Amino acid sequence: MRPTTPLALALTTALTLPLLTACGGDTGGDPDTITVVYNRSTDNKIRFKDQHLESVRDQFEKANPGKKVKLIPVQAPDNDYATKAQQMMRSAKTAPDLVYEDTFRINSDITAGYLRPLDDQLASWPDWRRFLPGAKAAARAEDGKTYGVPDGTDTRGLWFNRKIFARAGLPADWKPRTWADVLDAARQIKRRVPGVIPFNVYTGKAPGEAAVMQGFEMLLYGTGADPLYDAKAKKWVSGSPGFRDALGFVRTVYREKLGPEVSDALDPNIGTRVATEWLPEGKLAISLDGSWMGQNWINKGPKEWPDWSRELSRAPMPTQHGQAPGAVSMSGGWAWSVPARADNPDLAFSFIRTLQTAANATRWCVVAAQIAVRDDVAAARSYRTSMPGVDFFTGLVRYSHYRPALPVYPQVSTAIGEAMEAVTTGDSSPAQAARAYDESLRTITDGAVTRE
Structure with missing residues (x-):
């Protein structure tokens, strides 16, 4: 790997x-x-x-x-x-x-x-x-x-279908406090609403940063203690318990069949399917996804969906155990x-x-x-009223983390995608995939790593 x-x-x-x-x-x-x-x-x-x-x-x-x-x-x-x-x-x-x-x-x-x-x-x-x-x-x-x-930024959170939640007996104002709450909701949907995908978290090599940033790093930075890169030491982090825990969450989703079929999850075009098929057609209950999703359904987007703002709601992605600050987001x-x-x-x-x-x-x-990156745009009425949820996603900026803007990051990202894919397919346990990542990291960074 x-x-x-x-x-x-x-x-x-x-x-x-x-x-x-x-x-x-x-x-x-x-x-x-x-x-x-x-x-x-x-x-x-x-x-x-x-x-x-x-x-x-x-x-x-x-x-x-x-x-x-x-x-x-x-x-x-x-x-x-x-x-x-x-x-x-x-x-x-x-x-x-x-x-x-x-x-x-x-x-x-x-x-x-x-x-x-x-x-x-x-x-x-x-x-x-x-x-x-x-x-x-x-x-x-x-x-x-x-x-x-x-020309803009973004944030990430949980999109969920209120109709599916009602059928599953879950609340319309759902706000999970922990990772366990997210998984428990997905399990309840699987039991009570057969035929829908309970939960999507992007994974694997082919989706690229949709998996690494939007999936893995949303989890990693919710563990509270384990960054990818130690800015003070100027070293990449290996041997991280948080890294293994994030892979463990992904493994649980796909081992328990709470997510899409593995072949679909590893498709490089899965993001298009989520936005233009699974969510609009009521085939997906929860997706860990971005602030931009509404662009697909309005203004003559690829999938006109007049009822999307009534059928979908949003919740922050919680931290692993509900520890402060309680929510996590990634911005790019x-x-x-x-x-x-x-x-x-x-x-x-x-x-x-x-x-x-x-x-x-x-x-x-x-x-x-x-999400606006200029103060005059952020204050513009046309922006603030442009779409349901814009205030919600703008509010997530305060919980946001950012990828290490370093020359080797794209290579690190590739190694993370490989680790995610290994646990998604079941070829490796989270511990094995994390060790393989650590080996790759030493090669990528010429040994400039530190252990937690």
Whole structure:
């Protein structure tokens, strides 16, 4: 259970990248055209990002006669999108002028030499003072420089179906205090409401960060004492009881058949199925999921569901034993970055400024169900009334933890996904999978680990 080696990654990239859907080839050469690479959902019905970017492109071109914006969507799961974007950024011939980056990958892409700092442009941009400190930190590297402009964040909690809960004899105002409460509710649903999936927690390698951040780390940081990375010691943590406990929770869900079928759970597109099939069709009772879920059901999303706000409710994910602070969340987000080999970096930053006018930033948070990272957006009435639950998920920010923004984190994430998959399939016990993770961690970090 070792992380992907650079050679294996290169071979995998060479084999899989031609299968990804992307528009355009050579991205450089025209000083009046900027190329913008971003991820497109694998669900062909989800086009709100395309529509938003097309609208901003039209604004930019109208305000800057003679300038053009070429949008290059990459339709792929997030891990494959990142691989494609990195491959493009390696060469001056194919590097875009602007790329959409998951903030947890920024430091690894900086280390690889793919991104350029934006501090000089940010210093003369008045809107930068509107961004919240936590959002700015998400795009700041170990060298103290900023390499991206975030456009929103997110939080995570428990979504549950009130109709299924009623049939199972569970309360409509359900608020579990411990992990045991969550599992007991799932067991009761399994007994009393056959034919539905009691509980979904994302797991395994293929779903990528949906499993690692949204599943495993939501559990790990609920144990109260065991982070992934010890910031004071500047070392990764191994031998962690909390790590084993988090894997134990995942193992219980799938051993007791409280979750989806294992083959479905390990599908890279499981998130699309949860959002567009299982929840809207009443096939899933509880999902540990994100603040953005409502975007699937409104504004001509991929699955129109007029009754979603009446059928679904939300609860915080509790800590393991109900210990303080009582709830846990993870926050992440994406940012717009300028590649180091961009042909038109200044024009690209001008496009960022258009993306981040107050009106455009607010509209993006509304259509994409993002948690605002600007104080003026957070105060906007259109944002605060945009969707049922926006106040609930905004309130979870105070419980949020963040992934270690370090260059090796993507490799650590891969090792965690492998550990999760091993316990999900039953190939390993939580203790065995945790030991295999510890071995991988020593390889990834050249031995820079500490034991709890």
